[in-house]
Amino acid sequence: GAVVSQHPSRVICKSGTSVKIECRSLDFQATTMFWYRQFPKKSLMLMATSNEGSKATYEQGVEKDKFLINHASLTLSTLTVTSAHPEDSSFYICSAREPAPHSTLPDTQYFGPGTRLTVL
Amino acid sequence: AQSVTQPDIHITVSEGASLELRCNYSYGATPYLFWYVQSPGQGLQLLLKYFSGDTLVQGIKGFEAEFKRSQSSFNLRKPSVHWSDAAEYFCAVLKTSYDKVIFGPGTSLSVIP
Numbered sequence: 001g002a003v004v005s006q007h008p009s010r011v012i013c014k015s016g017t018s019v020k021i022e023c024r025s026l027d028f029q030a031t032t033m034f035w036y037r038q039f040p041k042k043s044l045m046l047m048a049t050s051n052e053g054s055k056a057t058y059e060q061g062v063e064k065d066k067f068l069i070n071h072a073s074l075t076l077s078t079l080t081v082t083s084a085h086p087e088d089s090s091f092y093i094c095s096a097r098e099p100a101p102h103s104t105l106p107d108t109q110y111f112g113p114g115t116r117l118t119v120l
Numbered sequence: 121a122q123s124v125t126q127p128d129i130h131i132t133v134s135e136g137a138s139l140e141l142r143c144n145y146s147y148g149a150t151p152y153l154f155w156y157v158q159s160p161g162q163g164l165q166l167l168l169k170y171f172s173g174d175t176l177v178q179g180i181k182g183f184e185a186e187f188k189r190s191q192s193s194f195n196l197r198k199p200s201v202h203w204s205d206a207a208e209y210f211c212a213v214l215k216t217s218y219d220k221v222i223f224g225p226g227t228s229l230s231v232i233p
Contacts (some may be wrong), residue, residue, distance in 0.1 A: 034220075043210065043223045044164075053137070093163050105171055106152045106214055109221055111164035 001027050002098045006112035007104045013084055014120055021115045022078045024093030029074035030096035034068070034109065050077040084119045091116055124213050124224035132230040133201050137215050141196040143211030153194040154221070155185055159207045165208075170194060181184040181205070206231045 008020040013019050023033055025117040031052045048069050049057040056069035066088075068080040069071040077096075081088050093114045125144045133139055145151060152171050156164040168179025175187040185196045194211060211224040 004163075007137070043225045046220060049220065060175060091161075095164075106216070108154075108166065110166060111156070113163040114161070116161070 001060055002026075002096070002108075004094065004096045004110045004112040006094055006115050007116060010116045010118075012118045012120065015085050016083055018082045019084055019117060021092055021094075021117075023077045023079070023096065024113050025075045025096040025098070028096070030077075030098065030099045031074060032097045032107075033071060033077040034075070034095045034097070035069060035079050036093045036095065038114075044093060047079075051059060054064060068110075071108075072104040081117065084117070086119045089117055089119045124211055124222055126209075126211055126224040126227045127226045129225070132229045132232060134167075134232045135203050136200050139196075139198045139201045139205070141209050141211075141229070143194045143196065143224060145192050145194070145211075145213045147192075147213065147215060149215075150187075150189060153182070153185075153187060154212040154214070155194070155196050156210045157181075157207050157225075158210065160219055162211065167196070167227070183228060188209065194208070201229075203231045203233060205229060 005024045007022045037046045038044050039049050042050040046059050049060045050069045050071040052071045058064045071077045091114050094107045095111045097109050100107050123146050127142050155167040156170045157167050158164045167183050168177050169189045170177045177185050183198050187194050209227045212221045214221050
């Protein structure tokens with residue numbers, strides 16, 4: 001299947017600093033990427049949908065000024081956690097939607113390996 | 121509202137035994153269906169997907185899933201479990217190609233040697 005990478009895999013930062021996480025589709029172009037947050041032993045919570053060349057669409061309850069998303073190219077989306085606090089510590093996972101080979105089929109989402117953020 | 125349920129929060133099986141993980145969805149029409157697996161501290165890996173056609177779908181790592189329209193189910197199966205299959209398994213549905221994927225709560229699988 002298609003490959004999605006994330007960088008960094010793990011980051012520790014001090015409270016009040018900003019952290020940038022990159023998500024790349026390595027072997028396909030993704031006009032749409034997604035950012036999820038996962039709490040321990042929980043399912044994935046969709047934070048926002050990232051569209052190349054336009055503003056991200058945030059889910060209800062997600063602070064857009066805190067979680068800045070930029071989809072600069074067809075293979076790169078970034079999530080910046082601004083002024084991070086301990087409650088932002090979590091596992092962040094991105095996914096990219098690989099276009100289906102035919103218009104009659106849906107796209108398939110492929111996931112990155114995740115980024116463990118720890119805010120001290 | 122569309123939802124996905126995985127009735128079993130946690131399952132333990134012996135290595136070599138068969139496995140079935142349950143998934144049910146609530147939606148009027150047939151959605152697109154997926155199973156993903158997540159190893160500890162890792163992202164999600166796509167095991168298999170169902171879009172249409174044959175209701176028995178083969179995936180990677182020896183997994184298969186069967187779509188049953190009458191039961192609104194998409195259960196995942198494996199005839200013989202390996203210790204490396206211990207992970208979290210997520211069922212997911214997509215209503216249309218332009219919708220968001222909705223994930224079930226997950227089933228944690230433990231494998232006894």
